[in-house]
Amino acid sequence: MSEEIIPHNATIHDLTPIGDMYQSWFLDYASYVILERAVPAIEDGLKPVQRRILHAMKEMDDGRYNKVANIIGQTMQYHPHGDASIAEAIINLGQKELLIDMQGNWGDIRTGDSAAAARYIEARPSSLAHAILYSPQITSWQLSYDGRKKEPVTFPIKFPLLLAQGAEGIAVGLATKILPHNFCELIEGAIAVLQGKTTNLLPDFPTGGLVDCSAYNEGKRGGRIRLRARIEILDKKTLAIREIPYGTTTNSLIESIIRAYERGKIKIKQVIDNTAEDVEILVHLAPGQSPDVVLDALYVFTDCEIGISPNTCVIKDEKPTFIGVNELLEYNTYRTKDILQQELTLQHKNLQEKILFASLEKLFIEKRIYRDIEESETWEQVLLTIDQGLEPYKKQFYRAIIEDDLVRLTEIKIKRISKYDSQKAEDALLVLEKELAEVEHHLQHLTTFTIQYFKNLLKKYGAGKERKTEIRTFDTIEAHAVVANNQKLYINRKQGFIGYGLKKDELIGDCSDLDDVIVFRKDGKCLVVKIAEKVFVGKDIIHAAVYKKNDERRVYNLIYIDGKTGIARAKRFQMLGIIRDKEYDVTIGSTGSRILYLTDNPNGNAEVVTVILSPNSPARNKVIDFDFASLQIKGRNSQGNILTKYTIKKIQLKVAGQSTLGALEVWYDEHIGKLNTENRGKWLGTFKEDDRVLLLLQSGQYMLTNYALTNHYEPDQVILLEKFDPKCIVSAVYYDGKTKQHYVKRFHIETTVLDKKFCFISEARNSKLIIATVTATPQICMEYSIAVGEATQNLIYDLGDLPVKGWKAVGSRLSKYIIKEITLLPVQQEHD
Numbered sequence: 001m002s003e004e005i006i007p008h009n010a011t012i013h014d015l016t017p018i019g020d021m022y023q024s025w026f027l028d029y030a031s032y033v034i035l036e037r038a039v040p041a042i043e044d045g046l047k048p049v050q051r052r053i054l055h056a057m058k059e060m061d062d063g064r065y066n067k068v069a070n071i072i073g074q075t076m077q078y079h080p081h082g083d084a085s086i087a088e089a090i091i092n093l094g095q096k097e098l099l100i101d102m103q104g105n106w107g108d109i110r111t112g113d114s115a116a117a118a119r120y121i122e123a124r125p126s127s128l129a130h131a132i133l134y135s136p137q138i139t140s141w142q143l144s145y146d147g148r149k150k151e152p153v154t155f156p157i158k159f160p161l162l163l164a165q166g167a168e169g170i171a172v173g174l175a176t177k178i179l180p181h182n183f184c185e186l187i188e189g190a191i192a193v194l195q196g197k198t199t200n201l202l203p204d205f206p207t208g209g210l211v212d213c214s215a216y217n218e219g220k221r222g223g224r225i226r227l228r229a230r231i232e233i234l235d236k237k238t239l240a241i242r243e244i245p246y247g248t249t250t251n252s253l254i255e256s257i258i259r260a261y262e263r264g265k266i267k268i269k270q271v272i273d274n275t276a277e278d279v280e281i282l283v284h285l286a287p288g289q290s291p292d293v294v295l296d297a298l299y300v301f302t303d304c305e306i307g308i309s310p311n312t313c314v315i316k317d318e319k320p321t322f323i324g325v326n327e328l329l330e331y332n333t334y335r336t337k338d339i340l341q342q343e344l345t346l347q348h349k350n351l352q353e354k355i356l357f358a359s360l361e362k363l364f365i366e367k368r369i370y371r372d373i374e375e376s377e378t379w380e381q382v383l384l385t386i387d388q389g390l391e392p393y394k395k396q397f398y399r400a401i402i403e404d405d406l407v408r409l410t411e412i413k414i415k416r417i418s419k420y421d422s423q424k425a426e427d428a429l430l431v432l433e434k435e436l437a438e439v440e441h442h443l444q445h446l447t448t449f450t451i452q453y454f455k456n457l458l459k460k461y462g463a464g465k466e467r468k469t470e471i472r473t474f475d476t477i478e479a480h481a482v483v484a485n486n487q488k489l490y491i492n493r494k495q496g497f498i499g500y501g502l503k504k505d506e507l508i509g510d511c512s513d514l515d516d517v518i519v520f521r522k523d524g525k526c527l528v529v530k531i532a533e534k535v536f537v538g539k540d541i542i543h544a545a546v547y548k549k550n551d552e553r554r555v556y557n558l559i560y561i562d563g564k565t566g567i568a569r570a571k572r573f574q575m576l577g578i579i580r581d582k583e584y585d586v587t588i589g590s591t592g593s594r595i596l597y598l599t600d601n602p603n604g605n606a607e608v609v610t611v612i613l614s615p616n617s618p619a620r621n622k623v624i625d626f627d628f629a630s631l632q633i634k635g636r637n638s639q640g641n642i643l644t645k646y647t648i649k650k651i652q653l654k655v656a657g658q659s660t661l662g663a664l665e666v667w668y669d670e671h672i673g674k675l676n677t678e679n680r681g682k683w684l685g686t687f688k689e690d691d692r693v694l695l696l697l698q699s700g701q702y703m704l705t706n707y708a709l710t711n712h713y714e715p716d717q718v719i720l721l722e723k724f725d726p727k728c729i730v731s732a733v734y735y736d737g738k739t740k741q742h743y744v745k746r747f748h749i750e751t752t753v754l755d756k757k758f759c760f761i762s763e764a765r766n767s768k769l770i771i772a773t774v775t776a777t778p779q780i781c782m783e784y785s786i787a788v789g790e791a792t793q794n795l796i797y798d799l800g801d802l803p804v805k806g807w808k809a810v811g812s813r814l815s816k817y818i819i820k821e822i823t824l825l826p827v828q829q830e831h832d
Contacts, residue, residue, distance in 0.1 A: 038169030039176050042314040042321070042331060043154040044133075045162025047169065049089045052078040054099060055151055057125050058134055065103050065122035072118055080145040090123070091115045096165045097206075098183075099129040110207055110279055112249030128461050132159040138342045156339045159457065160186050160332035162314070163201065163325060174320055176313035179203035179219060180246075181325070183465035187458045189326075190333040194451050201325045203310075205469045207279075208243035212474040218324030219312040226474055229253065229304040233291045233712065234282075236755065239298070241281040245306045246469075250275050256303040257283065264486025264513065265301040266294055289484070292710045296482040305474075337450045344443050351436040352398055357408065358429050360401070363393055364409045365420045373410075382410060470716075473671040482710070485510035487531070489517065493541045496521075501533035511546050518547035518575065522594050524560055524587035526636075528578050543598050550576055553661060555604040556586075557628045559611075559643060559651060563592025568648055571640030572606070572631045588639050597651040603689070604633070604661035608654045614647040629660050663688045666707050668721050673713040685723040694724035694749065700734060700761035700769040702807075704754050719772050724749070730760070730807075731778045731799045733814060733822055737766030742819050744797075745811025746804045760807045771824045776800070782814070783821040792820055 040047050046054070056074040060066050072086045079086055094100040095109055104121030107114050115121060125133075133155050140153040166180035182204035189199040202213045203225065210228040217223030227245035234240050244253055250273055260266050267286035274280040285294055299305040313322050323331075364370055369389035376382040383406045394401055442449040489511040490502035497505075498517055511517070515531045522540035528547050529535050537544075548554065552574065559570045573586065587593040597609065606629035613622040624644065631641060663686035667676050675684070675693070684693070687707045695703045696719045704724060705711055713721060726749070733744045743762075751758055761769055771780060778799040785792045795815075802812065814822075 038171035039174070039313055039315050039320055040162055040167045040169070040178075041154050042162070042316040042328070043335065044157040045160070045165065045167070046155065047089075047167070049079055049081070049086060050093055051155065052151060053086065053090050053093065054125070054129065054133060054155070057100075057123065061125055063124070065124050067119060068121045068123055069118040071123060077149055078144045078151045087118050094123060098161070098164060099126055099133065100124075101126040110244065110250060111275060112251050131457070132161070133157055135339070135343060137346055138339065156342070158336045158339050158453070160190065160329050163329060163332070174313065175311060177309070177311045179225070179308065179310050180205060182467045184458060184462045185467065186329065187454045187462070189329050190336070191451050191454050193330050193333040194337070194447050199326050199329060201329060202471060203469070204467050205246035207246050208468040209245050210472045211469045212472055214473060216310070218326055219310040220324050221311050221322060224307055224309050227306050227308060228299060228474065231295050231298065231304065233295065236291055237285050239283040239285070239291055239295060241279065241283065241304070243279055245303065247306060247308065248303045250279060250281060253303050254281060257298065260297070260301040265483050266297045267484040267486075268294070290710065292708070292712050293482050295712055296477045296710060297484065300477050300479050300482055337446060340450055340453060341443065341446055344439055344449075348436065348439045348443065351432055351439060355429065355432045355436060356397055356399070357405070358425065358432060359397065360390065360405060360409060361412065362422070362425050362429070363390060364412070365417055366422060370412075370417060383407070386410070475672045475674055480512070480514045483512040483514045485512050487511050487513055489531070489544070489546070491541060491544050494539065496539040496541060497534055497536055498529070498541070498544055499532050499534040508544055509546075516547040516549070516580065517544055519544045520586070520595065520598055524585055524593045524595055526575070526584045526586050527582060528580050530580060542595055543600060545600055551602075552576065553603055553664075555601045555633055555661075557599045557601060557606065558586060558595065558640070559597040560587045560593060560595045560640070561648075562588050562590050563594070564588075564590035567645050568596065568643040569640035570626065570628070570631060570643045571638055572628060572633045573636045573638060574633060575636055584636060586636055596648060603659045605657040606631075606660045607657035610652045610654045611644065612649045612652070613644065614649045617646040619644070619646045625654060629657060633660075662686070664707070670715045670718070673715045675707060675709050675711060677709070687723065692724040692754070694720070694722055694728070694774075696720040696730065696772040697757070698769060699759070700767065701757040701759045702730065702749065703757045704749070704751070706754060719769070720774065722774070728774045729776075729804055731773050731775070732760060732769065732811075733771040733780065734761035734769045735767060736762040736764060737768075738762060738764035742770070742814040742822070743811040744799060744802060744814045745809055746799065746802050747807040747809060748804060750807055758807060762810070770822050773824060775827055777827070779825040781823045781825055782819060784815055784817040784819045786817050788818065796825070
């Protein structure tokens with residue numbers, strides 16, 4: 001047995017259990033990481049290393065750029081960690097493009113390229129940093145880690161910097177992820193807070209792209225946003241990625257596309273990165289691939305769409321606090337107001353002191369008090385003489401005159417006294433008093449002053465900081481609907497196997513490894529299974545195909561023999577809401593029942609078949625024509641209608657049928673730019689197979705498309721989208737950039753090519769479409785003036801009176817006068 005060794009000079013009460021020591025040390029370490037490294041402070045939105053960098057840059061600032069290596073060295077006086085952590089933090093700060101004015105290669109967050117070495121790049125505080133960050137006289141200070149220097153506890157920042165920059169950090173048992181927001185929207189939001197209005201901040205990212213913030217939850221825990229790349233369909237063979245999701249790079253995005261291709265999720269020929277000043281990644285499609293479907297597949301299977309879960313955590317009152325972004329903006333706004341009040345109070349005090357001394361100086365010289373001190377023999381007598389000379393005027397000052405004031409008067413040089421100009425001094429005093437009155441007014445109307453401060457900030461620094469990420473509502477894309485057909489479906493009917501590994505058996509068609517397959521057997525059983533290399537589904541397969549869940553347009557036409565009665569029955573049914581791997585009986589279910597005829601009709605077609613009875617049948621007419629259109633579409637459990645009681649020899653197709661389903665009702669959801677059949681958005685009408693969709697675009701082009709639900713449209717580019725009527729007349733007003741005139745035209749859509757854009761306005765530079773409509777009787781209101789400087793007049797113009805010409809026609813000049821504005825008038829409704 002081992003013996004416990006205890007120092008001879010220790011008692012049992014002097015010992016600390018290891019568990020207690022670990023708990024204490026771990027908590028100390030966790031608190032240090034949370035407070036001093038990972039989580040930003042709510043007051044200025046900075047982590048300690050960032051604050052120390054900005055303080056060091058201010059100390060070094062002389063208006064010129066400093067080597068980043070020197071800044072790192074200066075920061076190490078305050079930051080107790082290595083130079084690598086400081087270098088990483090300063091690069092990260094610089095790439096935010098807010099507080100640091102950079103020179104040299106600082107890397108590129110879009111491509112993931114790293115910055116040049118610290119000895120090659122330079123930096124200095126930006127003008128915005130000087131405006132919002134530094135105010136030494138109202139800054140709280142503390143000693144640096146070695147006690148040699150002073151550093152700010154937090155900066156008195158006058159802007160919601162944390163929300164503008166965003167922040168991310170992982171501590172011990174705690175993490176923060178604050179998304180960046182738009183500079184201009186933050187200032188507008190701060191103004192709204194001061195005006196007592198509600199705010200709804202949404203993130204904005206420097207890489208642009210699209211964002212769905214419907215579940216943002218003010219950036220709190222549990223929220224989530226979806227980010228998408230901006231993808232443009234250049235033509236039927238090429239997609240162009242123009243902007244990428246925040247947190248990705250062009251390299252990582254291309255790698256994700258290549259991985260999706262290698263897994264067979266998408267079919268492409270090549271990916272080319274043309275990124276330079278702007279992002280451009282060209283995705284060339286494989287032959288036969290729909291650009292709309294591949295576009296959706298990129299969102300599903302690659303980093304073209306990512307999700308981010310925010311977690312707004314800040315240090316407040318020396319402990320981590322979870323808070324929403326709107327509440328955080330409100331805190332920062334009122335803190336800015338408080339800091340402005342402190343600065344105004346300090347300015348007010350300084351102005352009072354300047355006025356006080358200027359008044360004392362004026363009295364000291366104009367009342368010739370300086371001459372009275374010539375007879376004084378001691379320093380005390382000098383001060384007493386000046387004090388007595390000022391005695392009659394002391395009531396006009398805001399505070400009592402102290403010895404220091406008298407000493408300052410004695411330091412005025414004779415040269416200044418001899419050149420003293422009373423009028424000039426009086427004017428200077430009036431200026432100071434005016435400034436003092438202005439400061440007092442600002443203090444009395446502090447909210448108005450703060451609002452004006454934010455407006456000035458927006459005016460001076462808001463240019464170029466407009467929103468880059470477009471807010472959209474995304475649709476939910478089903479992976480199985482857009483995955484590429486990366487496999488072949490084979491079948492062994494006799495033995496009852498299906499799968500993509502049966503390469504020696506019968507080929508059914510293309511499929512993907514995400515698909516389900518529906519199988520009908522001769523015994524009347526049906527089941528849906530997941531595609532695999534080889535799956536047993538039962539012998540005597542008569543039909544197998546890729547199954548589309550909840551496809552309400554797909555109808556099965558069936559003739560079967562009831563095994564109990566021998567009666568042949570016909571039915572039409574759908575397979576909706578099935579359970580995978582469960583067998584369903586599409587006959588009555590009697591033993592010996594079997595299927596004689598089955599067709600799979602994706603658009604509800606109903607054919608005519610010829611039923612040939614057995615020659616031994618007692619029936620007079622041994623050849624029967626049967627039209628499936630005479631049957632109603634029912635559920636899969638229906639027994640069907642009696643076709644014949646006699647023995648059937650064979651069944652032949654006589655006439656291919658037409659769809660018996662009604663036309664498809666289609667809506668356009670302008671928020672996501674896609675068609676749907678779910679009653680979302682604008683109702684376009686009922687569509688049959690040959691119907692088309694007409695688009696009129698902001699670019700002055702029109703285009704015809706089919707009504708596939710996978711089509712993508714850019715909502716901000718669409719002026720009009722509706723069901724195409726070949727008889728419709730397009731009325732358009734446009735500005736010709738070459739002639740500098742407005743033209744009006746009316747034309748029919750004469751082309752039939754789908755998915756091709758046709759320009760119906762002048763292609764000269766700066767030409768633009770003003771109005772386009774297919775209204776039968778369009779009217780516009782034209783505001784014009786006869787000459788420059790003349791009063792404007794209004795004229796109602798009926799476009800319906802114009803002749804209809806070809807879409808290539810130039811049109812007629814609208815007016816010889818100076819046109820100020822053109823407005824399409826609402827359609828007048830006729831009443832009985």
